[in-house]
Amino acid sequence: MRRPVESAQFRTFLNVAVPAARPAMAILSLFTLMMAWTDFLWPLIILNSSNPTLQTALSQLQSGYYIDYSIVLTGAVMATLPLLVLFIAAGKQLISGIMEGAVKG
Numbered sequence: 001m002r003r004p005v006e007s008a009q010f011r012t013f014l015n016v017a018v019p020a021a022r023p024a025m026a027i028l029s030l031f032t033l034m035m036a037w038t039d040f041l042w043p044l045i046i047l048n049s050s051n052p053t054l055q056t057a058l059s060q061l062q063s064g065y066y067i068d069y070s071i072v073l074t075g076a077v078m079a080t081l082p083l084l085v086l087f088i089a090a091g092k093q094l095i096s097g098i099m100e101g102a103v104k105g
Contacts, residue, residue: 026093030086037083054079 043053052060058075061068 023093023096023098026090030090033086034083 040055061072
């Protein structure tokens with residue numbers, strides 16, 4: 001059985017603290033995802049070459065004497081597109097948080 005004080009405190013937390021912390025949570029999750037997405041060294045060491053991640057596969061495209069830059073750069077753009085979409089989505093959260101703190105009410 002819930003006590004009314006705990007319910008009121010939790011509701012206050014949800015209505016006050018979570019909206020105030022939402023921009024910071026969005027940016028932190030974006031930076032964490034970006035760090036995991038662009039990780040190169042750990043997958044290079046651990047995974048065998050038959051199952052590469054995107055970044056290690058891009059590095060394998062440029063090994064050898066002849067480098068086809070159009071394929072390497074196309075792969076780099078394709079690897080960057082999901083991060084750009086997430087930056088746009090998290091950017092809206094960041095701007096809304098900045099504007100919310102700047103407006104007098």
